[in-house]
Amino acid sequence: MGSAVAAKSEQTRQLVADTALRMFRDIGFEKTTMRAIAAEAGVSVGNAYYYFASKDDLVHELYIQVQAEHAARASEALEETTGFAERLKATLHAGLDVMAPYHRFGADFVATAIRPTSPVNPFSADSTPAREASLDIFRNTVDGARPAVPKKLRGDLPELLWLCYMGITLFWVYDTSEGQRRTRKLVDGAAPLVARGLALARIPGVSKVLDDVLDLSRSIRS
Amino acid sequence: MGSAVAAKSEQTRQLVADTALRMFRDIGFEKTTMRAIAAEAGVSVGNAYYYFASKDDLVHELYIQVQAEHAARASEALEETTGFAERLKATLHAGLDVMAPYHRFGADFVATAIRPTSPVNPFSADSTPAREASLDIFRNTVDGARPAVPKKLRGDLPELLWLCYMGITLFWVYDTSEGQRRTRKLVDGAAPLVARGLALARIPGVSKVLDDVLDLSRSIRS
DNA sequence: CCCCATTCTTGAACGTGTTCAAAAAGAAGT
DNA sequence: ACTTCTTTTTGAACACGTTCAAGAATGGGG
Known part of the structure; x- marks a missing residue:
């Protein structure tokens, strides 16, 4: 197999993926049928399925692309x-910026992603690379902070923040306010509160409870 | 319209609902096709649709039933x-008990419920009665507690706990451990921690941050 | 008893995601 | 050039959720 041929195959794959992602953005998830994607891309339905096992798989492709863009923008802003x-x-704002064009499609994305069997599920094995890359963003966010966050929390905080980010995404999906203004407000209000909350970890009474919370969190995960 | 006729119509409706819910429990969401439900109930497909606008609507029926059972069991336990x-x-355990038979179906339930347009969405207008009833369980849980929870929190806590319950349900859906043992462990571990966390609300430094958290929560909701 | 309006029921039909046997195209060896 | 094997492409076919025009059953008013 020469490289030119490999390129041809890859070219078809990219054509299908690009067409699908563009249609997701422009006309929404449901109207973007597999037949419509194939027609628009000028290939047969079966051919699209040769490269993507399912429509969910195309959503996975979108997830990867959005995540990469989030990493790039966050890294720059940080x-x-x-x-x-x-x-x-x-x-968090970088993440919202990247997702913005897909808001109308967000609900379907989440409904797809939430199935444990879906390749798009952020906890699934298929998503491990994207999830790890996403976790790296939050590790970078935490580790680079000055003054530094309490050492006790530094290990678990990135995962916890990533989980919060999933929650914020959920909030964003339901947020029908213009330009998802309420989600922006939530982020602006919550970020300093989280920072102030972390400072409380140094109060002895709080620290004890926190230790137990972290212990529980670790025991549940293992 | 005599009462006997009304009963006949209601009988068909119940037959379809009962058949569907039983099949959901026994063979799962996907295998329970509308055609299969109709065949099992001995009616036509169109007839099932006369009583339920969609398959989601049958899930809504399940949601209502599960919620009613949760209320009954929780009330007794409390x-x-x-x-x-x-x-x-x-x-929380009462909720898990009621949902247990539907665990294999849980993922599909959540994927259905999470769509903002779905009648099953717990935040939707269609679900208002069930949601209010569910909130009542948590109001009862909070209000009946002795020693009483800090007054400052008494108003917002039920909604917050209900939200946590949604999160626990999500955890439960992903929990593949035998009998969802890990979710039980999470509840057993988290409940006392929440109680201890509430006590911290009396520490002045914590109290200030908490005030701002509650303010933010209220401003976002309005 | 018959008529009419309402309620209930039917099953064919539509568009969907997905599958698959078969064909076409390409690569490689002789 | 011919064969052989793999990779790529096709489009008909399937089961699904859902819709709908048409028909049956029902019940009250004359």
């Missing part, structure tokens, strides 16, 4: 901020 | 407990 609250805000 | 942690545990 270069200029040091305070934890500001860094968290930057990371 | 009669015997006074401590907040114990009450919370009782309420």
Whole structure:
């Protein structure tokens, strides 16, 4: 198999993927039927299925692309901020920026992603690379913060924030306010509160409860 | 329209609903096709649609039934407990008990329920009665606790706990451990921690942050 | 008893995601 | 050039959720 041929095959794959993602953005998830994608891309339905096992698989492709874009934008925004609250805000807003064009499609995306059997499920094995890359964004957000976050929390915080990010995404999906203004407000309000909450970890009474929360969290995960 | 006729119509409706719910439990969501339900119930497909606008609507029926059973069991269990942690545990375990037979179907249930347009969506207008009834369970859980929970939290806590319950349900859906043992462990571990966390609300430093959290929560909701 | 309006029931038909046997195209060896 | 094997492409076919025009059953008013 020469490289030119490999390129041809890859070209078809990309054509299908690009067409699908563009149609998702422009006309929504449900109207983007497999037949419509195939017609628009100028291939047969079966051919699209040769490259993507299912429509969900095309959503997976979108998830990967959105995640990569989020990593790029967050990384850039984080270069200029040091305070934890500001860094968290930057990371979360970057995520919202990237998702924005797909808002009308967000509900279907989430409904697809939430099935444990789906390749798009953020906890699934298929999503491990994308999930790890996403976790890296939050590790970077936490580790680069000055003043540093309490050492006790540094290990678990990225995962916890990533989980919060999933929750915020859910909120964003349901947010019908213009430009998802309420979600922006939530991020702006919550980020400094999280930072102040972290400072409380140094109060002895709080620290004890926190230890137990972390213990529970670890025992549940293992 | 005599009552006998009304009964006949209601009888068909119940027959379809009962058949569907039984099949959901026994063979899962996907294998329970509308054609299979109709065949099993001895009616035509169109007839099932006369009583239920969609397959989602049958899931809604299940949601209502599960919620009613949860309310009944929780109410009974709460009669015997006074401590907040114990009450919370009782309420959450009652919910898990009722959902248990539907675990294999849980993922599809959640995927259906999460669509903003779905009648099953717990935040939707269609679900308002069931949601209010569910909130009542948590109001009862909080209000009946002795010693009483801090007054400042008493108003918002039920909604917050209900939201946590949604999160626990999500955890439960993904929990493949035998009998969803890990979810039980999570509830047992988290309930006392929440109770201890509430006590921290009396620490001045914590109280200030908490005020802002509650303010933000209220401003986002309105 | 018959008529009419309402309620209930039917099953064919539509568009969907997905599958698959078969064909076409390409690569490689002789 | 011919064969052989793999990769790619096709489009008909399947089961699904859903719709709908048409018909049956029902019940009250003359």
